[in-house]
Amino acid sequence: MKNRVVLAYSGGLDTSVAIGWLSRDLNADVIAVAADVGQGGEDMEVIRKRALSCGAVESVVLDLKNEFADEYCLPALKANALYMDRYPVVSSLSRPLISKHLVTEAQRFNANVVAHGCTGKGNDQVRFEVSIAALDPSLKIIAPVRDSGMTRDKAISFATENNLPIEVNKKSPYSIDQNVWGRAIETGFLEDIWNAPIEDIYSYTAAPNTNNAPDEVLFSFQNGTPVAIDGKTVSMLEAITLLNARAGAHGIGRIDMVEDRLVGIKSREVYEAPGAIALITAHQELSNVTMERELARFKRQVDQRWTELVYDGLWFAPLRRSLDAFIENAEQGVTGDIRMMLHGGRATVTGRRSEESLYSFELATYDTGDQFDQSMAKGFIEIFGLTTKLAALRDRKFRNGK
Ligand code: ARG
Secondary structure (H helix, E strand, C coil), rough: CEEEEEEECCCCCCHHHHHHHHCCCCCCCEEEEEEEECCCCCHHHHHHHHHHCCCCCEEEEEECHHHHHHHHHHHHHHHHCCCCCCCCCCCHHHHHHHHHHHHHHHHCCCCCEECCCCCCCHHEEEEHHHHHHHHCCCCEEECCCHHHCCCCHHHHHHHCCCCCCHHHHHCCCCEEEEEECCEEEECHHCCCCCCCCCCCHHCCCCCCCCCCCEEEEEEEECEEEEEEEECCCCCCCHHHHHHHHHCCCCCCCEEEEECCCCCEEEEEEECCHHHHHHHHHHHHHHHHHHHCHHHHHHHHHHHHHHHHHHHHHCCCCCCHHHHHHHHHCCCCCCCEEEEECCCCCCCEEEEEEEECCCCCHHEEEEECCCCCCCHHHHHHHHHCCCHHHHHHHHHHHCCCCC
């Protein structure tokens, strides 16, 4: 029987070649599925037609921008998701969503195989395959670049020999993945970790310039969700898009780091995520004002665990659902406004206000109106420090204080 393969199609060289490659090697009908997760660039209709010219029997384009923003970026914002304290898990968020739709399309077209264009060295292969297996374990998964020797050189000769409508020389020296939450740039000269990034690699951000006039933004959140920017109601997608433009114009959200991949490799990654960084910065500060201390401390650990789980490709794991339930509950009351200054590569919070604020002027002030009874502090410290004091006395007696 002829195989039917659903291929995660980007429109680029590798996945375009994969259409012909899979048809030949697997004796398969290939159904190309391209997902719009806000990556911008080429027109999705051009991409859809290209798959057909490359030999796909069906070609589908899915507009997943709102679903991506609402169901993936928003939970990441609520979790203040920054892997290794810096990377806003841009690619890690899109893979499970794309996988979900690959599975739906596979079921709709009666396909028995799902294919993706990842190499064997990255995290994305893990994210795709774990997600697909979780959603439909009966599907076979193949990755031609990794599993069937489709190297770059072979891909280029295949494209030329078969007259595929793709410009093989136009392939950039970098591996780039982008969506509305941000953009990742890897490989090429960046693999020498002493090399500084050059201006050319950026596209979501302008070079930070302190001579530009600052831009002030007012964020309004309701239970952790951004609901308005400068008083105007926005959807999550609109909030991200707007902030990508405004924070991007000030060079905010550029990240250059060496990252621990799940597969064990340390890799150099450059990211730009202006909207994500501005939103997370605002959300973190509003949480500082509205979230009770013990909950906030515990939530930081939950946030980190959530982020590592999602980075590692375990979006569909039961633990993520349970952590999300905790986070959702913790976010009740993260409501109010944040004022932020965008300038010279920095997003700086300059004001916060909230009806659910736990900040009490009367308790915090050092001026008149102080209602904090300082006389109670003495006894509190005495008892709070008691166990440390007892242990220190004991250690002085038996071990010279060590
Ligand atoms: N290292 C990042 C991650 O694992 C970015 C991956 C980008 N993917 C790509 N195919 N260039 O999430």
